[in-house]
Amino acid sequence: MNKYEGVLIFKTDLSDEERNSELDRLKGIIEQQGSILEVDEWGKRKLAYEINYITDGYYVVIQFEAEPQHIREIERRCRIADSVIRYMFVRKDA
Template sequence: MNNYEAVLIFKADMADSDRTDLLERFKQIIGQDGEVTNVDDWGKRKLAYEINYLKEGYYYIVDFTANPDHIKEFERRLRLSDFIIRYMVIRKED
């Protein structure tokens, strides 16, 4: 299993409960074949440039361990979500 870090940017106009539920769903997806080690809530921040006419986003940094095969499925589910503006998953060096 490898260590990964995911940066998730949610739409800023989401309700807090909806955003929390969606984050929990993504944590469960990771938990199917890995383990979430840390979630860092950066809060609402201004985007560097507009994305689909949005100027703000809600940032989460998620540290987790998973098998490399599971990352493709995780990224596929992130792409399918209408509430994720951008995401980036990187492998951390040990």
């Protein structure tokens, strides 16, 4: 298994329970074939540039271990989620 770090940016107009349920859903997908090491919620921040007229986002950083082929499925789920504005997953060096 490789170590990864993922940054998720959620829409700020979501309620806390909606955002947490979406985050729990994504964490469940990661835990199907991996394990979560740490979840760090940065909170509401200003975006560096406007995305579809949205200027703020709620940032969450997840550190986890997973197989390389499982990352494609995680990214696919983030892509189709309406509550996620942007996402990025990078492999951390050992």
